[in-house]
Amino acid sequence: MNRLNVELPGLHLNNPIMPASGCFGFGREYSRLYDLTRLGAIMIKATTVEPRFGNPTPRVAETSAGMLNAIGLQNPGLEKVIAEELPWLSQFAVPIIANVAGSVEEDYITVAKEISRQANVQALELNISCPNVKTGGIAFGTIPEVARQLTKKVKEVSEVPVYVKLSPNVTNIVEMAKAVEAGGADGITMINTLVGMRLDLKTGKPILANLTGGLSGPAVKPVAIRMIYEVSQVVSIPIIGMGGVQSAEDVIEFFYAGASAVAVGTANFVDPFVCPTIIDELPCVLDRLGYEHISECTGRSWKKDGQLAYHRA
Amino acid sequence: MNRLNVELPGLHLNNPIMPASGCFGFGREYSRLYDLTRLGAIMIKATTVEPRFGNPTPRVAETSAGMLNAIGLQNPGLEKVIAEELPWLSQFAVPIIANVAGSVEEDYITVAKEISRQANVQALELNISCPNVKTGGIAFGTIPEVARQLTKKVKEVSEVPVYVKLSPNVTNIVEMAKAVEAGGADGITMINTLVGMRLDLKTGKPILANLTGGLSGPAVKPVAIRMIYEVSQVVSIPIIGMGGVQSAEDVIEFFYAGASAVAVGTANFVDPFVCPTIIDELPCVLDRLGYEHISECTGRSWKKDGQLAYHRA
């Protein structure tokens, strides 16, 4: 029996673990380390209409139990992703979730329309929350009505289910979640990075050339858990959770909070084998905690006893 | 020569280091460990009109490089603070910053009016940002106009300068800062804690009895630095920075970001002697980096060369 399989809109996952967008490129590098079909899915690097070089370096800085990045959505552009990356990825029987980014509405629509037509793309992840892009982005991720509109337009052109990726840099995450659900989102992915900064002790200036960057890693996990806990209670679409996941235990905590699958970002840099390791360890953790199937864990933090699936322990 | 003294509205500080509100009680416990007059100032525990027992336990949970707390503003109430705590503190020649909290406007006004009249209270810290109190609080800390109004009313009754403590749980921290400045704030203190949650692996339920708690400690430092960097460039009132300070180097980083003094919270639990230790180490760090006086560091991250004070290095 598969105790880890998960059914989500557009996604039939053998297991609920997938690398987070931007932390796994288009899979080429990790494919040399392990068999990519072991993954539940792959969230590929953000794709924009045109190729983007991204921000100047330094692009990463370390923080306590976390890191800042300001890659700036570097990617080869829609054309090349379709011509080279997706066909290459199609050799692996693993669902692809394409991360769609842009500065104006048309960008998102163009990318979503084209990329959702590619055979191995099973879902889109609408990145309305990248903190490292100066123009446009901000409003999409912080104003509910703008997010709703964009979601709606992207849904109209997309051939596959659309997940919207929420920014944690908002006063009211619940409002944002409700707005994208109202816009027709099939699911939510959360959280993107928190905006942060580090200064160089010698020069006094920001370490990142982009000045600010996105904070990720274990440091942000409590914020992610809280937000998923809040959002999962008010929306009826599933959540793919992320933010500081490092271990199988972390995965369970995200499920408890309300997630139905989990993405792993920064931890890939600490241990490039972290995804398969987590997948291997999950059944033992389920045994220890007394669950038959990982889906029993979803929402346990807030569900009433009557709502809970059978629990052995 | 004193290389650490700082002049702020209402506050003539021998050095810019003070324990953060809620992490030092009313000083009694730490007074047994070291001489409190070594501190630049003391931010005492939040005071409300009536005594508060606070939240049920567990009230704290550990996170990676941080902690969550949901104390819930436990305090003996205005009357006792005035009758017992402040007179006791008056034996020490150290400025007191009184943290003022409440659920409705009148609460803040009552506490501010009375407590600002106490001889050793040199400034107020208006706590509009406590994430652990269910009623009221939220709007004061997240809606600019509400914050401006409250600041204005408190200013009207306060005998001493008023610092407003900002919440990081907002989409736009700059708007909040401008609003409280417009309301007449003499200074800003930031940041309060980020709202977070941890779940118990065995039960699936939140570890904190209050469910959510405020995240503090090194994990949040990059967020604090970024917000101070943003705010200090648009307001002309001084900032007392906090959020993850553990060392003299951290203090310099906060100054670079734009702070004029620094509060230390969580680190007191890790090392109860952290404040005097930092004060002792600051001159060496200034030497190493080539500054005569710590005030030269303020805003170095964004000031143009012409705006910078003399720098030896």
Added chain:
Amino acid sequence: MIRKELGKIISQKEIAADIYELTIRAELVEDISAPGQFVHIRVSNGMDPLLRRPVSISSFNKKGKQMTLIYRKSGRGTSLIAEMEPGMEIDILGPLGNGFPLDEVSIGETALLVGGGIGIPPLYELSNQLAAKGVHVLHILGFPTESAVFYEQEFSKNGLTIVTTDDGTYGRKGFVTDIIKELGFDCLYTCGPAPMLKAIEQGYPDKKVFLSLEERMGCGIGACFACVCQSGNAASGASYKKVCSDGPVFRAGEVLI
């Protein structure tokens, strides 16, 4: 006086499954005032894990400036402590809190010490001191299972020692509370899981009972209000005690468990 100090690890060994006995030499041993006090241990030099871990002083020797702690390796912090080796330094804050009162039993009277699992360690120094004073000391020590049993012999030196295990794999099967009924005593001292303490408190309302509590802590010295419990004898809900500085030992009824 409370000190923060780098103590020196003298020895460390696993005395039962996941139960470690750690002996430390430190100046602060001189300041220990009663059995049942605790120290607050920093488990890493870095920022993760961040908070200190409270651990009771199980026994001490003022002349040699040594104290012994007994702890269960459970989470990250105690696992890190378990990795430390003799000769290494360990950052400790203490002694903290108020321990068990010795003057509540007189020579010739009987004290019953009831410990559950990892609540047993602080009772050991208490047992030693009571026995030295000439008090009859009886012990009931409850463990989950045979492999978790420790210090039976040590306690036995001071007086009758009854061991129970939840699963009956060693000693008597069942709860310590069942055994208490069989024994007479003038004063009862206990430390262990909250349900056990509660049962004992409720079972002997007319007896002298002292309980040592556990609560999640921040500062450990009384400043942060993390470890508060409600005062049992207060009408208003605003009356409270701090486990770290008013406790961890309380007279039964003093606080709500």
Added chain:
Amino acid sequence: MIRKELGKIISQKEIAADIYELTIRAELVEDISAPGQFVHIRVSNGMDPLLRRPVSISSFNKKGKQMTLIYRKSGRGTSLIAEMEPGMEIDILGPLGNGFPLDEVSIGETALLVGGGIGIPPLYELSNQLAAKGVHVLHILGFPTESAVFYEQEFSKNGLTIVTTDDGTYGRKGFVTDIIKELGFDCLYTCGPAPMLKAIEQGYPDKKVFLSLEERMGCGIGACFACVCQSGNAASGASYKKVCSDGPVFRAGEVLI
């Protein structure tokens, strides 16, 4: 193949002020393909510090499966590595990147190796291999000051070795770039601070020059786009190379420094 492995520390010693020489036995040594490759080291088991640290392989011995790294203790990560002792395990990922090309110089030709400070280590294996191949090897090693000088003798075994210090406390005072002018060479290999690399690149546009770059890294394997630099020969700004997987060694002009 890239492996992640717990290597075993064979020895570690401070060979100059804050400069450590660390020898590790690991299976991944078998996969090293060229001098100038690097490994990515995890410095703590915990979450802080979080990221790995890239450090060049200074020399290696495939038979003994040993490699030597030389690093400067500067920040938190390298300080933690410096605390490790022989017998301990160290979590390494590697070998990573592409090293220096050996086939760009032939027997009898002259190779000039120019290292600045902590850019010197990867040149050592290169020097050994070039010398073994029969290439004339010259070295210019620049250090900030006398106490920072290391490996002068080791390099001298392979060929003329000129040491400079910024402050003139040892060897010749001044910049390595001043000395390059005095020497003839067929191919130049260099690693060191960016300004030095830039000066060398600009000074010898017609020569074969290979530079090893440093950049802050995330993954170390080419997936995260943290360590990107712009391609020098591309018209469009969108053309780039990754230091970790396309480098760290580049032909002069291949990328913008």
